[in-house]
Amino acid sequence: MGYKSKLSWADVTPKAAYLNRRQIMAGAAGLGLGTIAGPVAAEVPLDREPNTLEQITSYNNYYEFGVQKEDPARYAHRLTTDPWSVVIDGMVDKPGTYDLADLLDGMDIEERIYRFRCVEAWSMVIPWNGFELAQLLTKVGVQPSAKYVAFETALRPDEMPGLRSPVLDWPYVEGLRLDEAMHPLTMIATGIYGESLLGQNGAPLRLVVPWKYGFKSIKSIERITLTDEEPPTSWNKANRREYGFYSNVNPNVDHPRWSQASERVIGAGFFAPRIDTLMFNGYADEVAGLYTGMDLAKFY
Template identity: 70%
Template sequence: MRRPSKTDPTRAEVTPRHLYLSRRALIAGAGALAATAGAGRAESRFSTDEPLTDLKDITTYNNFYEFGMDKADPSRRAGRMTIDPWAVTIDGLVDRPGTYDLADVLKGQPQEERIYRMRCVEGWSMVIPWTGFELAGLLTRVGVQPAAKYVAFQTLLRPEEMPGVGIPVLDWPYVEGLRLDEAMHPLTILATGIYDEPLLNQNGAPLRLVVPWKYGFKSIKSIVRISLVADEPPTSWNIQNPREYGFYSNVNPQVDHPRWSQASEQRIGDGFFAKRRDTLMFNGYGEEVAGLYAGMDLAKFY
């Protein structure tokens, strides 16, 4: 685990103030943050009351391989990614397909802050206060057709701004997917911010998926395409190594990764010598989501 050093940026230095303000203006101009103005952090019934992970850890310890494989690479390199203007193509089995400007995507979507536990397949976890809106609201607005069974997502691919794509660790662009009922679940959100500020590039600006009962790689960053499809879509890590990364990728301490145990986790910020925590089934969201998988063999559909 990487430990902070004296050369790490301070919290105020993570992103220059003018970039914070320009991003806030972009989102606020679309009405995205209006619903959270003055709201407390625990407004959502889905929020955990666990201590929050420090902003510095959230923004400097990341997996975003488009910018490099080291946990610090995204915070060092992602600033070169252009996020304004931004558009998202919504296509496939929908009534109103099209390419929507970010402001159009956010229009009419009530935002709230949700404090979610997030668990990485590598064994580390965080507690993050996301600002976002339910994906179901956007899908309902574009009109999901009866034949749609899955939702596929695609990340931006811009090699001139993403030096990590020169490393053939994955087939680019990064793609992910959910079953439609997972996508429509109220826990599933599209995040636009953390800690009451717009997302930083290394965290998936300006729009990322958050699915808190699944391992972190399912929460695809910097989304440019959302497609409603009839068949299970390909996903990047499953393409790369299907033995190690299944389509569902639910947090399940009873199903180990082939190369390490998933029974425990290290909470970032607890300290290097802190005792590891027991991993919770569905990352602690079993009461809300276990019914989605009733009758399924979760060792087979991992």
């Protein structure tokens, strides 16, 4: 289990309890205030409680459905996720258009509880269901010349009202270096809390890279391309200075407009202090080796 997560599925309470955790957490946060929270950011417990399904599905960034946090929950049900197919192409042995069922065939669906840190300095803890991206890449056969993996979100003007706004160059695209993509922490999620992903969380399948800022974890994937060149990524195209290709969670490298040293915990309530952000979102033991010798202030 080691590298996968310091949290296990056993930490998640039964459904009846998590649906009602909002109140419990608010209470716990109040109790905690007296003991651990000074005026400054509190020390981060690595085994934070998972957020409730309501929190995870009501506060989202998915600009294809609008730029407000509540827009995805309001509009993402319009996304047709059945049928769904994913084009896998580029430097692979078995390129093609994979129907979702064929793509999932043979994948080991597991439950993994990951911390999720948004570039906007807020965070959640999310119990994902999904499989390691490495397993899918192995299935389609990565050719030796491939060095990067490019991803693309569905582009549905009829179903995505946010596409009318030119805030990003649509469709949304993301990318990983091949070793990042093959890392055992990197997963393709298909569910949360044992239920299928909702549109606002990137149904029917999305990337999850827990040591990078949330926008790297591209939603509703329709294309996966193996390539030998660093692929373009949407936020980097929109603002090169603010959003790098790597976008690893790093409390020492600030976003030009705000500090990344601390974060607000979603659901912690009105009086909860910010908590310190951890290097690689707390996954340094597992992933720091990927970046040995790299200047992370330069490759942000």
